[in-house]
Amino acid sequence: MSATPILSLSGVKTDIAQYHVLHDVSFDVPEGGVHVLLGRNGAGKTTTLRTIMGLWQARAGTIRFRGQEITAAHTTEIARMGIAYVPENMGIFGGLTVEENMRLASHDGTFDPDRLSRIHTLFPAMKQFWAKPAGALSGGQKQMLAISRAIIERRDLILIDEPTKGLAPAIIAAMIEAFREIATESTILLVEQNFNFARSLGRGVTVIDDGRVAHDGQMDALADDSALQTRLLSLSLDQHQ
Amino acid sequence: MERLQQTVARMGGVNLLPVAVALAALIAIGAPATWVTLTVAGLAMGMMIFLMASGLSLVFGLMDVLNFGHSAFISFGAFIAASTLALLSGWVAADSLLYNLLALGIAISAAGLFGLVAGWFFEVVIVKPVYQDHLRQILITMGALIVAEQLILAIWGGSPLSVPRPAFLQGSWLIGDTTIEIYRVFAFLLGFVAFLGLRYTLKSTRIGLLIRAGVENREMVESLGFRIDRLFAGVFMVGSALAAIGGAMWAGYETLITPDLGAEMMVLVFIVVIIGGLGSIEGSLLGALLVGLTGNYVGFLAPKLALASNMILMMVILLWRPQGLRPAVRT
Ligand SMILES: Nc1ncnc2c1ncn2[C@@H]1O[C@H](COP(=O)(O)OP(=O)(O)O)[C@@H](O)[C@H]1O
Ligand SMILES: [Mg+2]
Numbered sequence: 041m042s043a044t045p046i047l048s049l050s051g052v053k054t055d056i057a058q059y060h061v062l063h064d065v066s067f068d069v070p071e072g073g074v075h076v077l078l079g080r081n082g083a084g085k086t087t088t089l090r091t092i093m094g095l096w097q098a099r100a101g102t103i104r105f106r107g108q109e110i111t112a113a114h115t116t117e118i119a120r121m122g123i124a125y126v127p128e129n130m131g132i133f134g135g136l137t138v139e140e141n142m143r144l145a146s147h148d149g150t151f152d153p154d155r156l157s158r159i160h161t162l163f164p165a166m167k168q169f170w171a172k173p174a175g176a177l178s179g180g181q182k183q184m185l186a187i188s189r190a191i192i193e194r195r196d197l198i199l200i201d202e203p204t205k206g207l208a209p210a211i212i213a214a215m216i217e218a219f220r221e222i223a224t225e226s227t228i229l230l231v232e233q234n235f236n237f238a239r240s241l242g243r244g245v246t247v248i249d250d251g252r253v254a255h256d257g258q259m260d261a262l263a264d265d266s267a268l269q270t271r272l273l274s275l276s277l278d279q280h281q
Numbered sequence: 282m283e284r285l286q287q288t289v290a291r292m293g294g295v296n297l298l299p300v301a302v303a304l305a306a307l308i309a310i311g312a313p314a315t316w317v318t319l320t321v322a323g324l325a326m327g328m329m330i331f332l333m334a335s336g337l338s339l340v341f342g343l344m345d346v347l348n349f350g351h352s353a354f355i356s357f358g359a360f361i362a363a364s365t366l367a368l369l370s371g372w373v374a375a376d377s378l379l380y381n382l383l384a385l386g387i388a389i390s391a392a393g394l395f396g397l398v399a400g401w402f403f404e405v406v407i408v409k410p411v412y413q414d415h416l417r418q419i420l421i422t423m424g425a426l427i428v429a430e431q432l433i434l435a436i437w438g439g440s441p442l443s444v445p446r447p448a449f450l451q452g453s454w455l456i457g458d459t460t461i462e463i464y465r466v467f468a469f470l471l472g473f474v475a476f477l478g479l480r481y482t483l484k485s486t487r488i489g490l491l492i493r494a495g496v497e498n499r500e501m502v503e504s505l506g507f508r509i510d511r512l513f514a515g516v517f518m519v520g521s522a523l524a525a526i527g528g529a530m531w532a533g534y535e536t537l538i539t540p541d542l543g544a545e546m547m548v549l550v551f552i553v554v555i556i557g558g559l560g561s562i563e564g565s566l567l568g569a570l571l572v573g574l575t576g577n578y579v580g581f582l583a584p585k586l587a588l589a590s591n592m593i594l595m596m597v598i599l600l601w602r603p604q605g606l607r608p609a610v611r612t
Contacts, residue, residue, distance in 0.1 A: 095500055119506035131501035133494045135610030144494055145505050149487050175610060189505075 044107050046071040046197055046227050047092065052101035054084075054091045061087045063251040065101070069197070069244070074219060074228045076242035076259065078235070078273060084251040085231040086128055089199045092229075093125045094118045105197070120147075124190035128201040128231075132182045134175025138166060141174050145189040152193075159188045162218045180211040184218075191222055198222065201231045216240055235273070239263045247272045295606045299327075299570040306578040314459040319577045325465035327573025328472025329534065332527030333546060334553040335479060335565045336520015342496040342560020342609050344513050346408055347415055350422040351524055351550070353429030354399065356543030358392035358525025359532035360437050363444040365391045366533075373445045381447035392529035393522040400521025404514050426544075433540040441539050444532045468530050475523065479562050492516060496560040496609045549576075552591050556598045558605025567606050571598075 045068035054062040062084050069075045079085050090096045092103055094115040103111045110118055119125070124145075133141050142156075143149050160167040163184040169177060174185055183203050190198050204212045212234070219228060219241050232238040238245070238259070245262050247255035255262070255272050262268060289297065303320055310316045337351045365388040366373050372384035407425050411417040450467055453460045483489035495502045495509050502509050531546065532538050549572055557568030572591050579590035598606065 093504060095504070115500070115503040116506055116508050119504055125504045127501070127504075131498055131504065133497045133501070133610075135497055136490070136494060140490055140494075143487075144490060144502070144507075147506060149490075 043071065045069055046106060047229065048104040048107075049088075049092070050102050050104075052088075052091060052103060053099045054087055054096050055099050056087065056096060061251055062091065062098075065248065065251070065253055067246040067253055067256050069227060069229050071227055072223070073243045074223050074230050074241040075244045075246070076238045077229060077231045077246050077248060078233075078238060079248035079254075080274060081233075083248045085248055086201055087251075088248065089125065089127075089201055089229070089231060092118075092199060093123065122194075122196035124195040124198045126186045126190050126198065126200040126203065128205070130182050130186040132174045132177070132185055134173065136174055137171055138169050138174050138177070138185055139171060141185055141189055142166075142192050145192045147193065155192060155194075159192065162221065163188055163214075180207050183207065183211075183215070187215075187218065187222075191226070195226050197227045197229065199229050199231075202233060203230070204232065204234045204237050212237060235269070295602075296567060298567065298606070299574055302571060302574050302578070306574070306582075309582055310578070314457070315581070317459045318461065319581055320574065321461050321465050321469070323574035323577035324570065325462075325468040325472075325534070325573070326576065327570035328469045328476075329527050329530045330546070330549050330553055330572060331472050331566050331569035332475055332530065333524045334550045334557070334569055335476075335562045336516070336523045337550060338554045338557065338559055338561065338565045339492070339496070339516050340513075340520050341554065343492060343509075343516055344412065344499070345415070346412070347418045348408065348422050349419055350403065350407070350425040350429065351521075352543035352547035353426050354396050354521045354524035354543070355528035355531070355546050355550075356433055356540060357395055357399065357429065358528030359444075359538050359542050360433055360442065360540075361395050361525070362388040362392045362529030363442050363532050363538060364437070366445045366447075370445055373447050376448065378449050381449045385447045385450070389526055389529050392525040396522030396525030397518045399525075400518040401514065403521065404517040408517070409510075430540055430544070437540065439540065441537045444536050444538060446533055446536060450533070464534060468534060471530060472527075475526070476562065476566055483562065488512070488515070493609070549591060552595045556595050556605055558602075558608025560609030561607050564605055564607035564609075 047069040049068075050066045052062055052065040053060070065084070065088055077085050077088065087096060091098050094110070094113055094117075098111055101111070102109055105118075105121060105123065110121070133144070136144075142151070165177075165181045165184060166188050169181065174182065177185060187200070187203065190200070203215060207215070216237065219230070222228060223241070230238065230241065242259040245255075245257060245259045246253055249272070255268070306319070307313070307316050310319070333351075333355050337348060340346055340348055366384060369384040369387060372380040375381065403425065407421055408418070411421055446464065450464045453462045483493060491502060491507055491512055495512055499509050528543060528546075531542065535542070553565060553568035553572050555568075556571065557564030557566070571594060575590050575594050576587060580587040
């Protein structure tokens with residue numbers, strides 16, 4: 041690939057307290073579409089996203105966003121450069137209304153009507169519960185709010201951590217459609233355990249194991265190679281139906 | 282039982298507790314005139330403690346910072362207001378509401394301004410280096426408290442200082458056989474206005490929205506692109522200013538103050554913050570009114586229990602609601 045990747049990690053090592061969690065993580069995320077980060081539980085996927093976002097500090101290595109180094113940047117700066125983060129626990133402000141949650145994600149507190157109506161079309165529940173406390177939403181609706189918040193303004197890159205965890209199949213199907221649409225204007229780096237979900241969206245895929253990159257390639261190739269899947273993920277498509 | 286619970290919840294739930302305490306006290310005391318006097322005293326005391334407690338609660342809620350130095354702002358506020366009033370003694374004693382109000386306004390503003398500036402200094406120099414480290418927070422803020430108390434001793438000396446009260450706040454109203462001290466009504470009103478102002482800021486402004494969000498989830502506010510440390514510095518300054526104003530009001534209430542005034546109030550302030558629930562000003566208000574009322578009623582009914590009564594109140598409430606009455610939502 042000749043174009044500069046939108047995100048590039050090289051030799052990233054991250055410690056949490058006294059534990060070495062990321063030993064050596066290097067991969068590129070090309071601009072556009074969905075890039076998937078796979079790996080077993082505890083492999084270091086969340087830690088990778090948090091390190092990109094500046095919520096953990098890398099001990100070594102470099103992280104570049106559009107070629108510019110952000111390894112030591114403050115989370116606030118990273119967010120302002122155009123990176124949004126949807127954490128594993130969704131990070132919803134339960135005591136605030138849906139509207140207030142969304143307002144916080146807009147840098148000046150106002151909404152672009154076109155984007156807002158697009159979000160309401162993608163996730164009708166957001167319109168329905170607009171004035172309700174976000175803490176009262178169901179798990180799926182909270183996830184929709186977390187994603188809506190990430191796209192209320194155009195972001196170059198959206199980091200999303202396991203959005204389908206604990207969700208019903210119908211909601212997951214709606215989520216696929218939403219992600220396809222979001223990926224037309226933003227690059228998505230998606231951490232996912234649900235391989236079918238990942239496969240239906242992802243173009244490139246990086247597999248992390250024990251804090252290291254175990255595989256880096258195209259999603260199609262991985263999806264066709266069940267032996268590789270088993271080796272990398274100890275899961276097969278049939279099991280994960 | 283369930284119906285009763287629902288009815289209580291509809292009428293205001295835990296917000297009704299001060300009313301329940303007041304009604305119980307009316308039955309126990311019997312004499313309505315005495316009860317009114319005690320209730321006004323309790324509400325006034327509660328509002329002054331609210332001023333002292335609200336900032337501490339927000340600071341803890343927003344940044345998990347344990348500030349044991351908070352009482353220094355209360356003491357300094359009291360002494361600065363006392364000295365300002367002494368300087369303006371001509372206006373304080375004048376038979377003119379305008380001059381009285383000016384003197385009082387200047388004294389309270391001086392205390393508040395000191396709180397803002399000293400709060401900023403305290404946050405930047407003492408608290409910022411120990412974010413996220415509770416043990417060091419306790420040690421360093423206690424150290425700062427000792428320094429502040431010594432400063433007060435050095436500036437004002439150790440003997441009690443008498444606080445002149447503006448003429449228009451002297452005396453009481455006599456309604457039937459009930460006496461109501463004017464100063465208490467004034468203290469209540471001032472505290473209530475401060476509460477309304479804080480509530481408006483938190484509920485209806487963008488800064489307030491950020492503060493409420495920050496109390497719930499600091500990291501997420503930063504991930505959305507906002508500097509929570511700057512927000513925190515602002516909250517710390519305002520909280521310190523409110524504590525100083527609370528101290529100033531308390532000085533006028535006591536009329537004779539000593540340097541350990543802040544430390545004495547701090548016990549009540551901590552009780553209020555804990556029973557109210559961390560990070561919520563509604564909780565602080567509720568806790569403060571309960572503490573003020575209980576202290577005054579028990580002080581009358583069973584003076585020997587006065588000191589213990591608020592501790593008992595705290596234990597009972599924590600057994601019932603370990604998070605306090607109205608804690609801020611945390612995610
Ligand atoms: N706050 C923490 N303190 C200590 N260890 C942690 C913490 N967070 C994660 N870890 C450890 O780091 C490793 C990677 O965790 P994580 O990045 O959450 O994995 P994944 O998201 O791939 O499931 C795990 O072994 C986990 O136990
Ligand atoms: Mg994870």
